[in-house]
Amino acid sequence: xxxYEPRIVGFLCNWCGYAGADLAGTSxxxxxxxxxxxxxxxxxxxxxxxxxxAFENGADGVLVAGCHPGDCHYRxxxxxxxxxxxxxKKLLDLLGVGSDRVRLEWISAAEGEKFASVIKDFxxxxxxxxxxxxxxxxxxxxxxxxxxxxxxxxxxxxxxxYCQECGKCSSxxxxxxxxxxxxxxxxxxxxxxxxxxxxxxxxxLWSCLTCYLCRQRCPLDIEYDELIRTCRAKxxxxxxxxxCSHEGVLFSLSRIMANPEARxxxxxxxxxEAEIAKTGDVLYFAGCLPYFNVVFDxxxxxxxxxxxxxLKILNAAGIRPVLLENERCxxxxxxxxxxxxxxxxxxxxxxxxxxxxxxxxxxxxxPECYRTLKIDYPEFLxxxxxxxxxxxxxxxxxxxxxxxxFPGKLPMxxxxxxxCRLGRHMGVYDSPRKVITSIxxxxxxxxxxxxxxxxxxxxxxxxxxGRHSKQMQMERLAEAKGTAADLLxxxxxxxxxxxxxxxxxxxxxxxxxxxxxxxxxxxxVARALNLTQSSNMEMNKx
Amino acid sequence: MSEKPTVLVIGGGIAGIQASLDLAERxxxxxxxxxxxxxxxxxxxxxxxxxxxxxxxxxLAPKMMECFRHPNIKLLTxxxxxxxxxxxxxxxxxxxxxxxxxxxxxxxxxxxxxEHCPVEVPNEFxxxxxxxxxxxxxxxxxxxxxxxxxxxxxxxxxxxTKMCRAGAVDFEQQPKDIDLKVGAIIIATGxxxxxxxxxxxxxxxxxxxxxxxxxxERWVCASGPVAGHLLRPADGGIPKxxxxxxxxxxxxxxxxxxFCSSVCxxxxxxxxxxxxxxxxxxxxxxxxxxxxAFGKGFQEFVNRARTEYGVNYVRSxxxxxxxxxxxxxxxxxxxDTLTREIKSxxxxxxxxxxxxxxxxxxxxxxxxxxxxxxxxxxFFKVVHPLLAPVDTTAPGIYVCGYCQSPKDIxxxxxxxxxxxxxxxxxxxxxxxxxxx
Numbered sequence: 001x002x003x004y005e006p007r008i009v010g011f012l013c014n015w016c017g018y019a020g021a022d023l024a025g026t027s028x029x030x031x032x033x034x035x036x037x038x039x040x041x042x043x044x045x046x047x048x049x050x051x052x053x054a055f056e057n058g059a060d061g062v063l064v065a066g067c068h069p070g071d072c073h074y075r076x077x078x079x080x081x082x083x084x085x086x087x088x089k090k091l092l093d094l095l096g097v098g099s100d101r102v103r104l105e106w107i108s109a110a111e112g113e114k115f116a117s118v119i120k121d122f123x124x125x126x127x128x129x130x131x132x133x134x135x136x137x138x139x140x141x142x143x144x145x146x147x148x149x150x151x152x153x154x155x156x157x158x159x160x161x162y163c164q165e166c167g168k169c170s171s172x173x174x175x176x177x178x179x180x181x182x183x184x185x186x187x188x189x190x191x192x193x194x195x196x197x198x199x200x201x202x203x204x205l206w207s208c209l210t211c212y213l214c215r216q217r218c219p220l221d222i223e224y225d226e227l228i229r230t231c232r233a234k235x236x237x238x239x240x241x242x243x244c245s246h247e248g249v250l251f252s253l254s255r256i257m258a259n260p261e262a263r264x265x266x267x268x269x270x271x272x273e274a275e276i277a278k279t280g281d282v283l284y285f286a287g288c289l290p291y292f293n294v295v296f297d298x299x300x301x302x303x304x305x306x307x308x309x310x311l312k313i314l315n316a317a318g319i320r321p322v323l324l325e326n327e328r329c330x331x332x333x334x335x336x337x338x339x340x341x342x343x344x345x346x347x348x349x350x351x352x353x354x355x356x357x358x359x360x361x362x363x364x365x366x367p368e369c370y371r372t373l374k375i376d377y378p379e380f381l382x383x384x385x386x387x388x389x390x391x392x393x394x395x396x397x398x399x400x401x402x403x404x405x406f407p408g409k410l411p412m413x414x415x416x417x418x419x420c421r422l423g424r425h426m427g428v429y430d431s432p433r434k435v436i437t438s439i440x441x442x443x444x445x446x447x448x449x450x451x452x453x454x455x456x457x458x459x460x461x462x463x464x465x466g467r468h469s470k471q472m473q474m475e476r477l478a479e480a481k482g483t484a485a486d487l488l489x490x491x492x493x494x495x496x497x498x499x500x501x502x503x504x505x506x507x508x509x510x511x512x513x514x515x516x517x518x519x520x521x522x523x524x525v526a527r528a529l530n531l532t533q534s535s536n537m538e539m540n541k542x
Numbered sequence: 543m544s545e546k547p548t549v550l551v552i553g554g555g556i557a558g559i560q561a562s563l564d565l566a567e568r569x570x571x572x573x574x575x576x577x578x579x580x581x582x583x584x585x586x587x588x589x590x591x592x593x594x595x596x597x598x599x600x601x602l603a604p605k606m607m608e609c610f611r612h613p614n615i616k617l618l619t620x621x622x623x624x625x626x627x628x629x630x631x632x633x634x635x636x637x638x639x640x641x642x643x644x645x646x647x648x649x650x651x652x653x654x655x656x657e658h659c660p661v662e663v664p665n666e667f668x669x670x671x672x673x674x675x676x677x678x679x680x681x682x683x684x685x686x687x688x689x690x691x692x693x694x695x696x697x698x699x700x701x702x703t704k705m706c707r708a709g710a711v712d713f714e715q716q717p718k719d720i721d722l723k724v725g726a727i728i729i730a731t732g733x734x735x736x737x738x739x740x741x742x743x744x745x746x747x748x749x750x751x752x753x754x755x756x757x758x759e760r761w762v763c764a765s766g767p768v769a770g771h772l773l774r775p776a777d778g779g780i781p782k783x784x785x786x787x788x789x790x791x792x793x794x795x796x797x798x799x800x801f802c803s804s805v806c807x808x809x810x811x812x813x814x815x816x817x818x819x820x821x822x823x824x825x826x827x828x829x830x831x832x833x834x835a836f837g838k839g840f841q842e843f844v845n846r847a848r849t850e851y852g853v854n855y856v857r858s859x860x861x862x863x864x865x866x867x868x869x870x871x872x873x874x875x876x877x878d879t880l881t882r883e884i885k886s887x888x889x890x891x892x893x894x895x896x897x898x899x900x901x902x903x904x905x906x907x908x909x910x911x912x913x914x915x916x917x918x919x920x921f922f923k924v925v926h927p928l929l930a931p932v933d934t935t936a937p938g939i940y941v942c943g944y945c946q947s948p949k950d951i952x953x954x955x956x957x958x959x960x961x962x963x964x965x966x967x968x969x970x971x972x973x974x975x976x977x978x
């Protein structure tokens with residue numbers, strides 16, 4: 001067996017770190033040959049996604065080197081780098097990769113010595129630590145079984161062959177209305193004409209939100225969402241990828257979780273006083289909330305509160321839920337971005353882990369997990385023995401059975417954003433409304449586009465967040481604001497992320513027209529039960 | 543046997559009427575079973591007919607009267623089929639005649655009772671756009687001309703009894719069982735309109751300026767709820783722009799029905815013409831999918847609508863109709879599929895949805911009683927769609943009109959005559975066999 005030699009990827013800033021390395025070289029300083037250097041213009045350019053990507057591809061350590069504080073060639077790039085590395089370390093800890101596999105160093109152009117000693121030290125430490133488990137299994141490529149299906153078979157399976165070309169889909173599509181270059185009808189039409197290349201290379205393929213509005217309205221029930229998903233998988237095998245938001249960090253996280261070796265530390269969010277179990281009737285599937293909480297900590301959403309609230313509610317109802325120590329991403333986003341291979345890996349591992357606990361009910365707070373566990377897993381792995389419920393359904397049952405009782409009034413007007421996956425995809429419209437209206441004092445005011453006609457939050461599967469997404473978000477927020485509600489309740493962590501993100505940026509309109517507080521359904525319920533004082537509740541009041 | 547050979551016709555619409563008249567003229571005894579208080583059916587509700595633009599009731603009423611007066615025809619209105627036993631040549635039928643609480647032999651249909659009746663109920667004949675009283679005649683041309691008390695809504699104030707000079711109101715009337723022996727049966731139950739409120743994006747029943755086609759027929763009919771004035775239903779304003787939407791629930795695997803209702807393209811064109819004749823300055827847009835103008839004179843009719851009447855045809859099934867909450871005007875979002883542009887038509891005063899026309903739900907019950915089969919859509923099944931188009935799966939029972947398959951009035955009438963001929967044939971054969 002060959003001796004383990006750590007592989008280090010170094011992102012070195014052009015002005016300091018790289019120049020330092022150069023000096024080390026010209027000074028003929030010796031240091032271990034374990035580093036592979038990538039020159040970047042600034043350490044601030046190094047996104048968490050880059051680092052995760054390095055680990056995905058077998059790196060044992062990542063070094064980011066920039067200019068000393070105050071010396072940044074771009075004034076504050078290294079400050080950004082510091083924040084990003086901090087975030088990345090948190091993610092690596094959650095993933096169980098270990099935050100000590102990343103190092104941020106300030107190395108100036110004059111510090112050749114320092115560069116050499118850093119490498120020596122880092123290499124030595126990594127040698128002691130041993131190889132990253134991520135290197136054991138080569139990363140999966142984005143291949144797909146779907147790719148084997150001919151475009152004609154896809155059209156047949158998704159009922160697109162019945163298309164009457166009536167234009168109901170395209171005139172309903174919220175994306176087409178803002179960007180006429182994409183339309184569900186044109187996509188189907190091209191496919192019907194047999195123009196496979198045109199379909200797969202069309203930028204519009206990645207613009208679709210798979211929000212299901214077209215399918216909801218299509219008189220022939222053409223499965224556009226499935227058509228788009230399959231075409232993306234086909235495109236992905238030809239090396240075409242969509243525009244991933246956040247540089248694809250969320251996909252990296254999902255892919256890393258798809259590694260069978262992954263041993264995550266994902267349960268740190270569970271409060272000490274909370275009661276959880278290893279086996280039981282109910283399993284709470286928290287999804288990627290611990291990760292979102294890190295990735296989106298700068299846009300005023302505390303995603304983990306959703307999980308914490310749900311746990312408190314379950315405990316209050318006398319339920320000790322099972323939490324999976326090594327729960328993995330459900331794979332929804334990978335699947336909708338065309339990465340069927342990793343999706344299937346995740347599905348198998350999650351399904352096995354859940355089945356092992358012998359629970360009868362799985363509760364999710366995320367509608368995407370809900371759809372994936374309830375429809376997509378069984379479609380691929382067969383019907384499981386457990387039932388999958390979205391939090392809104394489970395809470396409705398708890399309220400109906402009198403297991404949770406609201407102690408007092410919560411006098412406020414709220415509006416409700418139907419998540420695409422919960423509403424149109426799964427047909428759950430009433431449960432969340434029932435939960436909201438059973439809180440004494442809460443008045444539900446509907447936006448004009450609600451239930452089947454609800455407007456999507458603008459982004460799905462972390463694909464192509466752009467101008468049109470922002471436009472949709474502004475439209476939706478204005479609609480919510482127009483109801484004179486105090487709070488916009490969402491039942492999907494991602495709706496909340498996207499709407500809050502839109503509000504955290506420079507607004508194209510007056511703040512008064514769109515600024516509305518958002519809150520997840522579970523958080524609202526926990527608050528009404530006096531189980532939590534949400535910090536998120538106060539966010540937009542500043 | 544001295545008994546006259548007898549036929550039961552189920553349904554008093556235009557198909558049932560035609561079959562009855564054909565048989566009666568040939569000397570057969572005919573019973574017409576109709577569930578509502580009057581015969582006439584859907585055709586009586588229409589304002590005009592395509593492509594000749596005849597006044598519908600004007601050509602139908604004489605036939606209705608002929609039915610009523612024919613010595614060989616007996617009308618069993620306001621009645622239900624309860625039981626059918628036996629076989630061809632010898633069906634034993636039980637019918638329940640619901641009490642009208644008005645003596646048909648005394649009532650002159652003067653309507654004084656209704657004038658005084660204090661209870662107002664939405665009028666089913668006017669698609670519930672207008673009102674009637676608890677004692678009522680569905681339409682002025684009702685046959686038989688006799689009032690009916692709607693017991694469900696009647697408060698039994700007996701004002702009608704007091705006001706009736708003929709002494710016809712009789713609250714003591716009881717349901718009547720009628721037993722018949724008939725040699726053959728003809729089914730002509732017609733259609734029902736699909737309720738498009740399920741297609742939420744069109745706002746039917748939410749936006750008041752959105753009507754269905756049958757509602758619109760009543761709305762523009764001179765004998766309808768607003769005496770044929772062309773008005774906006776929401777506020778009675780004068781419309782400037784009207785749009786029709788075709789295939790609402792038809793040709794759909796999800797909503798309504800998978801088949802084409804076959805008459806909508808043409809009646810929408812007809813209604814467009816009615817609008818332009820009423821008010822030549824009103825814009826009319828018809829959103830269609832495929833313009834199915836397949837009958838004699840139909841394409842010419844559409845061409846006339848386009849050229850002479852300036853009706854605008856748009857090839858599209860609109861995505862949604864949005865109501866302006868303040869003005870109640872409508873905006874239609876659509877993909878002009880010929881130019882591939884997403885457009886909106888704003889300030890639309892009235893949208894007429896052309897819903898799928900469905901075989902009646904009650905067909906299932908009827909089929910069970912008579913022992914005949916329905917197809918997967920709920921139409922009465924025929925033995926061979928090409929070569930035996932009126933023979934149901936039970937010998938001696940025939941079918942005609944929309945309840946067999948989607949068709950327009952001329953086709954319904956033609957099929958009714960065919961069904962009558964087949965029934966006559968069966969009865970004659972039975973007679974010959976009996977006489978030996």
